[in-house]
Amino acid sequence: KQEVTQIPAALSVPEGENLVLNCSFTDSAIYNLQWFRQDPGKGLTSLLLIQSSQREQTSGRLNASLDKSSGRSTLYIAASQPGDSATYLCAVSLWDSWGKFQFGAGTQVVVTP
């Protein structure tokens, strides 16, 4: 059974610092991995989708890397802003269950002005 772990569970940084969020998974036979942002009581906003054949994806200040062999993905957010405060979730899908995401518990981020 795929297990997804996100460390740390919570993170507080001053504005302007770079954020590094970690996600690890136990089964390397993933189909893809996706990073989401969730604001309190709100829905999921997709940030980056990395296919199993890719090593990283970038969008603006966001960069996500994928290392299947070590079962890890890292989300980097450059020059953090208070508006980046949210919970960030990582989710993986396996080759034999496309689209059935297994989510991590998330990292709650607070960026202080």
Next chain:
Amino acid sequence: AAGVIQSPRHLIKEKRETATLKCYPIPRHDTVYWYQQGPGQDPQFLISFYEKMQSDKGSIPDRFSAQQFSDYHSELNMSSLELGDSALYFCASSFQPGGHYGYTFGSGTRLTVV
């Protein structure tokens, strides 16, 4: 750009009642997924449909049923509601299973059972 539409946004039901949640995928998306997120928990996969057929099933209670219609929208029917069913229910859609071309999640339906 059109997004995944879920209705209603909020729903309050009493125990033992029935609820129906609806999901309208992005145009040309043929696959729909349902997730349940309890308070303080991560989303849990319930069920998915591809071309109107169930494609995968997760931890969905027997009291719940779902289907995908000819226009690709999906409905999640929940009967004999329990307090523990209170959660945020997400629907996501993709073009073909696996989301090789990306997934899009709706904003969710918040169900409160009292």
